[in-house]
Amino acid sequence: MNTAALISQENGINQRFxxxxxxxxxxxxGSPELPFTLEYRHIYVMPTMFGFWFGVLLALTAIGGLNxxxxxxxxxxFVMAAIAQMTSVLAYRNLSGITLLGFRAPPVFAGQAARFxxxxxxxxxxxxxxxQLVSSESSDCTDIKQQATGGLELELxxxxxxxxxxxxxxxxxxxxxxxxxxxxxxxxxxRCLVYPAPVPNPPPLPKTGRGDFGATRKxxxxxxxxxxxxxxxxxxxxxxxxTSARHQTLYSxxxxxxxxxxxxxxxxxxxxxxxxxxxxxxxxxxxxxERQQIPYSLEMPAAALPADLGEDHRNAxxxxxxxxxx
Amino acid sequence: MTAPxxxxxxxxxxxxxxxxxxxxxAPQLVRMPVPVVIMTLLPLMxxxxxEIRGWKPLPVLVRHGATAVALLTMYFSHGSxxxxxxxxxxxxxxxxxxxxxSYRIRDARLILSFSLFLCATxxxxxxxxxxxxxxxxxxxxxLVTLTQLHRNEAFSAFDETPPVSASLFxxxxxxxxxxxxxxxxxxxxxxxxxxxxTPLWGIxxxxxxxxxxxxxxxxxxxxxxxxxxDSPAFRITFEGDIPRPSELYWxxxxxxxxxxxxxxxxxxxxxxxxxxxxxxxxxxWKYTVQLEPNERHWLFSLDYPATTPRDSRITIDFQILRxxxxxxxxxxxxxxxxTFVDSPELAAKLKSSALDLPDGSNPRARExxxxxxxxxxxxxxxxxxALTHFNQEEFHYxxxxxxxxxxxxxxxxxxxRMGYCEHYASAFTVMMRMAGxxxxxxxxxxxxxxxxxxxxxxxxxxxxxxxxxxxxxxLGWSRVDPTAAVSPSRIASGSLGALSAPRHLLDYTWLRxxxxxxxxxxxxxxDWVIKFSADSQARMFSSFGLERLSPSxxxxxxxxxxxxxxxFLLPFILRVKGPDRKDPLRAVWLKFLKRLKxxxxxxxxxxxxxxxxxxAAHQLPRDSQSIHHVADLYxxxxxxxxxxxxxxxxxxxKEFHPMKNTG
Numbered sequence: 001m002n003t004a005a006l007i008s009q010e011n012g013i014n015q016r017f018x019x020x021x022x023x024x025x026x027x028x029x030g031s032p033e034l035p036f037t038l039e040y041r042h043i044y045v046m047p048t049m050f051g052f053w054f055g056v057l058l059a060l061t062a063i064g065g066l067n068x069x070x071x072x073x074x075x076x077x078f079v080m081a082a083i084a085q086m087t088s089v090l091a092y093r094n095l096s097g098i099t100l101l102g103f104r105a106p107p108v109f110a111g112q113a114a115r116f117x118x119x120x121x122x123x124x125x126x127x128x129x130x131x132q133l134v135s136s137e138s139s140d141c142t143d144i145k146q147q148a149t150g151g152l153e154l155e156l157x158x159x160x161x162x163x164x165x166x167x168x169x170x171x172x173x174x175x176x177x178x179x180x181x182x183x184x185x186x187x188x189x190x191r192c193l194v195y196p197a198p199v200p201n202p203p204p205l206p207k208t209g210r211g212d213f214g215a216t217r218k219x220x221x222x223x224x225x226x227x228x229x230x231x232x233x234x235x236x237x238x239x240x241x242x243t244s245a246r247h248q249t250l251y252s253x254x255x256x257x258x259x260x261x262x263x264x265x266x267x268x269x270x271x272x273x274x275x276x277x278x279x280x281x282x283x284x285x286x287x288x289x290e291r292q293q294i295p296y297s298l299e300m301p302a303a304a305l306p307a308d309l310g311e312d313h314r315n316a317x318x319x320x321x322x323x324x325x326x
Numbered sequence: 327m328t329a330p331x332x333x334x335x336x337x338x339x340x341x342x343x344x345x346x347x348x349x350x351x352a353p354q355l356v357r358m359p360v361p362v363v364i365m366t367l368l369p370l371m372x373x374x375x376x377e378i379r380g381w382k383p384l385p386v387l388v389r390h391g392a393t394a395v396a397l398l399t400m401y402f403s404h405g406s407x408x409x410x411x412x413x414x415x416x417x418x419x420x421x422x423x424x425x426x427x428s429y430r431i432r433d434a435r436l437i438l439s440f441s442l443f444l445c446a447t448x449x450x451x452x453x454x455x456x457x458x459x460x461x462x463x464x465x466x467x468x469l470v471t472l473t474q475l476h477r478n479e480a481f482s483a484f485d486e487t488p489p490v491s492a493s494l495f496x497x498x499x500x501x502x503x504x505x506x507x508x509x510x511x512x513x514x515x516x517x518x519x520x521x522x523x524t525p526l527w528g529i530x531x532x533x534x535x536x537x538x539x540x541x542x543x544x545x546x547x548x549x550x551x552x553x554x555x556d557s558p559a560f561r562i563t564f565e566g567d568i569p570r571p572s573e574l575y576w577x578x579x580x581x582x583x584x585x586x587x588x589x590x591x592x593x594x595x596x597x598x599x600x601x602x603x604x605x606x607x608x609x610x611w612k613y614t615v616q617l618e619p620n621e622r623h624w625l626f627s628l629d630y631p632a633t634t635p636r637d638s639r640i641t642i643d644f645q646i647l648r649x650x651x652x653x654x655x656x657x658x659x660x661x662x663x664x665t666f667v668d669s670p671e672l673a674a675k676l677k678s679s680a681l682d683l684p685d686g687s688n689p690r691a692r693e694x695x696x697x698x699x700x701x702x703x704x705x706x707x708x709x710x711x712a713l714t715h716f717n718q719e720e721f722h723y724x725x726x727x728x729x730x731x732x733x734x735x736x737x738x739x740x741x742x743r744m745g746y747c748e749h750y751a752s753a754f755t756v757m758m759r760m761a762g763x764x765x766x767x768x769x770x771x772x773x774x775x776x777x778x779x780x781x782x783x784x785x786x787x788x789x790x791x792x793x794x795x796x797x798x799x800x801l802g803w804s805r806v807d808p809t810a811a812v813s814p815s816r817i818a819s820g821s822l823g824a825l826s827a828p829r830h831l832l833d834y835t836w837l838r839x840x841x842x843x844x845x846x847x848x849x850x851x852x853d854w855v856i857k858f859s860a861d862s863q864a865r866m867f868s869s870f871g872l873e874r875l876s877p878s879x880x881x882x883x884x885x886x887x888x889x890x891x892x893x894f895l896l897p898f899i900l901r902v903k904g905p906d907r908k909d910p911l912r913a914v915w916l917k918f919l920k921r922l923k924x925x926x927x928x929x930x931x932x933x934x935x936x937x938x939x940x941x942a943a944h945q946l947p948r949d950s951q952s953i954h955h956v957a958d959l960y961x962x963x964x965x966x967x968x969x970x971x972x973x974x975x976x977x978x979x980k981e982f983h984p985m986k987n988t989g
Contacts, residue, residue: 050435057439061446067525069654069859071516072449076461078519079512080442083469083504086511089892127490130480141480143490147931150489176500177469178435178476 022168022185031189035121036100038171042184043095045088051179055084084179091182094175097124098131101149103166103190107318109283113138113155114192116166121149129176135169158194161279161322166190195283195318196276202284205294207263227251262307263289265317266299279321286317300324333482335434335475340377342471343434343441344370344425349464350441351418353448353457357536358415359403365396366422373425384426393423409535414447431479438471451536453655453856455848462505469501510891518884520877521860529653534621539787540578540769541622545588546730549748549769553725555787556841558618559771560626561849562783565612569628571773572817573664575793575805576626576785578770580643586684587734589752589767591645598642601669604632609661616852617656623647626770626785628662629805635660642676643766643803644668655856667802672764680764680797683756688735691753695760705798708761712754713811719743721750723813747809747816751792754808764797768805773820780846789820910972915960918979925949925984935961949984956982 021044029042047055058077065073101119108114122128122144132141133152140152158164172183227240230250240251265285270278282298289296290309297307298317302324305317335343348370355363369392375381384392396419404412421440428434445464449457474497481488492500539559541548560576581589609632617625625635625646634640635658638648648656672680698711724744730737735756738749745753751767758765772791774783793807810817864874875883919929927942939957943950956978963969 050432054435054439057443061443065446066519066522067527068450068529069521069525070449070453071855071858072453072457072461073446074519075458075512075516075855076442076446076449076465078515079505079508080465082508082511082515083465086504086508129490130477130488132480141488143488145490174476174480176476176504177472178479179472 022187025168025185026187029187031187032100034100034102036186037123038096038098038100038184040092040096043092043182044184045092045180045182047088048174048178048181051084051181054179055081058084084177087175087177088180088182091173091175091180094128094173095131095171095182095184097122098128098144098171099123100171100186103188104151105166105190105192107193107195107315107322108158109195110158110161110197112158114158114164114166114194116154116156116188116190116192117151118154118169118171118188119149119151120144120171123147128173130173132172132174133169134172135167137167156192158192161194161196161276163191163323164194166192193319193322195322196279198284198287199277199280200284202281202288205263205285205288205292205296206265206269207294226254228254262295262297264297264299264307265289267301268299275324279324282321283318286314286321290314333431333479334429335431336478336482337377339431339434339471339474339478340428341374342467342474343428343438344374344377346438346464346468346471347421347425347441347444349460349467350445350448351421353452353460354414354418354444357411357451358418361399362396362403362415362419365399366419368392369422369426373428376426383429389423389427392426396423404535406535408533410450410529410533411536413533414444414450417444417447431475431482434475435472438468438475442468450653453852455851465505466498466501469504470497473497473500511888514884514887514891516858517863517866518880518887520880521863523860528650531651534651534653537621539620539622540624540790542579543588543590544579544581544748544752544767544769544792546734546745546749546752549790549792550725550746552787552790553746557787558845558848559620559785559787559789560615560617561845561852562616562774562785563614563781564783565614567611568776568783569611569664571820572810573628574773574783575629575768575791575807576771576774577629577631577644577768578624578626579768580641580645580795581767581769582643582679582682584683584752584756586687586732587730592679596641596645596647600640600642600644603634603640604630604663604666606632606661608632608663608665610663610665612659612661614657614659616849616857617652617658619653619655621651621653623649623651625652625656625658625660627660629664630662630666630668632661632663632666633659642669643768655852657857667800669797670800670802672797677764677797680766681759681762683759688733688756688760690733690736691739691757692760694739695757699761705761705763705796708763709758709796709806712757712761713806713808716750716754716808716811721745721812723747723809723816748792750808750812751794754806755794758794758796766795766803768793768795772817775820775842775845777842777846777849779843780849782849784842784845784849911960911963911975914972914975914979918956918960918982921979921982921984922946922953925986927984935964946984949982952978952982953984 058081061073062077062081065071065077099121101121104117104119105114118133120131125146127146128144130141131144131150131152132139133154135154135156137157138153138155140154142150142152144150154166154169156164156167166188168185168187170183170185172181174181227243228251230239230244230252234252238252238254240253244250263285265282267278267282270281273281286296286298293309295307295309296317298305298320300320303320305313305320351366355366358366372381372384376383400412400416400419401407404415406412407416417440421437421444424433424437428437442465445461449461477488538555538557539552579591581591583590583592611628613628615626625638625648627646630644631640631646635646635648637650638646638658640646646660669676698708703711720743722744723746725746728742728744730742735753738745738753748769755765755767769790769792771785771789772793773789774785776783791809793805793809795803795805797803807817863880864876867875915935922929922942925946927945929938929942933941935957939954943953946953956975959970959975959978963972963975
């Protein structure tokens with residue numbers, strides 16, 4: 001897991017501190033049950049690097065003021081300190097109450113970045129300014145208006161096919177002055193399906209050459225396939241008026257286009273290539289078949305799907321490939 | 327991914343940073359030498375141009391060259407860079423130069439932080455009543471800048487513009503509110519944060535480079551320069567009566583040595599203490615002086631100080647010298663006895679130095695005195711004769727005095743006959759010495775403006791004055807003011823009343839009296855804020871019977887106050903605001919929903935008014951009619967092209983009291 005790399009950009013101490021917090025969160029609270037509302041016990045507040053140095057400068061100013069008993073210098077330093085202290089409360093308040101509704105992550109191909117969308121809701125009557133999500137690899141930021149929902153996206157580079165777990169991430173903000181950072185660590189229970197990467201130049205599609213393979217593109221085309229009961233949405237031109245008149249209920253014609261060139265994607269017919277290579281070729285074939293609108297069937301050692309076309313079929317096939325285990 | 331601070335600051339944020347820096351440096355700029363001001367403004371202007379016109383960053387060599395030139399300019403204009411004022415100038419110039427290479431958020435924040443520091447350093451030089459307001463303005467602008475930089479940092483990684491964009495007005499408003507909210511905690515820190523009774527380190531005298539007021543020498547023109555300066559020198563509160571104006575001679579530096587042009591005090595006499603001092607019980611006048619910081623050692627008093635203020639000593643010629651220069655508003659109480667006889671006998675060594683004159687100078691004056699001497703006058707008659715001379719001959723009290731040469735007294739007495747108090751005092755003292763009467767010059771302030779509201783006397787730098795003292799056996803040193811002989815009104819109505827022409831364009835009498843009257847604000851500010859110290863802190867609650875507060879008690883109070891504020895006040899102020907005030911319709915509707923909720927009906931956030939009315943009416947059948955009525959009114963108010971008046975809906979909801987559904 002990528003926990004060690006939660007914050008790669010920061011220095012050693014900071015990194016160790018973040019790791020410690022992450023371990024603490026993992027022990028105490030683990031993955032949140034959705035919807036998850038951020039409360040005071042989930043939120044940490046610490047000065048940022050800038051806040052720290054700003055504080056040092058204020059302290060020096062105050063020491064100078066105390067030494068020479070210069071009251072105007074002291075008032076300035078003390079009021080600035082009070083403002084700084086108050087912004088820590090504001091940073092906390094800007095985060096508390098935000099509700100984590102869920103995660104969404106459409107499947108991607110290996111080598112692409114998985115994009116996890118985190119849905120956040122602001123259930124209150126005040127604006128949330130510059131809410132940031134930060135993971136080791138990416139970050140996103142948005143304002144969330146009153147009683148609105150915001151989606152923030154975190155990317156995670158994928159290497160190999162299969163499920164990829166979403167990394168732990170921080171939801172944080174430095175509102176309003178950047179002196180303090182309020183944050184909460186979320187260990188999400190979300191994953192993204194990674195399809196095998198398609199090979200760039202796959203061999204030609206293995207066509208069966210049998211037009212009567214049985215797979216047809218239903219719905220479209222010129223050949224009558226059959227009749228079925230009318231469903232709302234069927235075009236008027238498809239209604240079989242004469243049949244309907246006979247049966248006192250509406251019937252629609254279903255059409256089909258004959259599949260001249262269905263193809264059969266078969267694990268066993270792929271020769272002696274390596275497993276991953278075979279999967280990559282199969283992926284590329286599926287994509288090509290979809291593009292060329294040629295129905296395809298898939299046969300794998302553990303599963304088989306009949307020839308078909310369309311988003312659902314494609315996704316089902318790709319999922320089988322993604323999760324294939326020898 | 328770039329580290330947050332390394333990202334480029336946006337144009338808007340950069341311009342705000344420049345604005346903050348400009349505000350912070352402005353009070354400093356007016357006091358800086360002109361070449362340094364130019365070296366400060368040039369980089370600033372360039373940076374603004376670069377931001378607006380998109381000029382390319384300057385090459386490293388040019389930047390380093392500019393820094394070198396600026397430092398050299400600094401060095402030659404200030405003479406040194408060790409002084410306090412020079413150090414602040416240096417900070418100003420360096421911040422301006424830093425601007426030209428600042429493109430990242432990190433740099434912007436650095437400049438901003440030091441701008442606030444620069445703003446604080448101004449208070450070393452000026453603690454006037456307007457400074458806190460100016461400081462507050464600078465802080466507000468700095469807060470807007472910080473907000474900008476924060477938004478900039480949060481969103482700079484993404485191309486999209488932030489969903490919420492605030493107007494300038496709301497940004498200023500937010501910063502103002504932050505400042506106001508911080509004031510309770512800031513003030514309790516100010517009041518209760520334990521102070522140091524004695525400073526841990528002092529200010530080295532060599533770094534004091536903004537001395538004001540009377541100096542340790544007097545040459546023609548030195549007091550005249552002060553005449554243009556209307557800033558307050560000190561304020562005096564008398565216990566009891568205030569002396570008449572002709573008695574208000576505030577004694578400062580005393581000079582014995584004359585080289586023909588310049589009068590100086592000498593270290594030798596400064597180290598000698600007064601032989602005897604008036605008895606404290608004899609003091610006719612008791613008063614408290616609040617001395618504005620002038621970075622010098624003299625404390626001022628009426629003749630003759632009967633008590634010695636803390637940390638100071640009284641010299642043989644009754645100067646009060648403080649051990650440390652006065653760099654903070656200083657308050658001391660003192661009593662004076664005017665009847666005291668200063669040195670009825672004068673030691674030979676002192677006598678000779680009170681008669682010493684440079685050889686061969688001012689022959690014409692010497693001739694005049696010799697003439698008077700031949701008339702057989704005694705010492706006192708000689709003094710009267712000299713004053714009569716000033717009074718009877720054509721002498722003018724004027725600011726426009728020509729420059730005098732080697733025989734300055736001669737030229738003044740016989741040729742120009744125009745001058746200011748210092749010319750008269752100087753000429754008179756020289757004449758007395760020629761006549762064999764020991765004499766010396768005393769500088770200080772004369773008069774003062776009585777503020778009736780505050781019951782105090784205000785002495786401005788423009789009240790600076792010089793007079794003479796002559797010594798007679800048994801009578802001791804006696805004050806003689808030759809200026810009074812020439813221009814009696816100088817003493818009676820103050821330095822400004824004696825001149826017919828105004829000093830500058832805005833020099834009106836009414837304006838002056840307004841300023842004198844308005845000084846009460848500054849005096850109160852000094853009293854309540856500037857003067858506040860470890861001692862006043864410890865005695866803060868003395869009126870409640872707590873004699874002295876220890877630091878630990880102070881800290882306890884501090885935490886109690888801050889705790890109370892954070893627990894009760896802050897949540898109250900920061901409470902979640904109700905529905906948007908800009909949408910009264912929604913506010914009314916929410917009230918309706920609240921009533922429904924009280925009756926046991928929970929509305930789904932997704933349902934619209936009509937849908938909601940149906941389900942509510944279903945659950946609360948007894949109120950079905952009124953529910954539908956309100957929902958109908960609401961949806962018509964919201965969506966109809968001719969909405970009913972809002973009041974109608976308000977009334978409908980006011981009368982809406984659903985019964986709780988028990989069934």
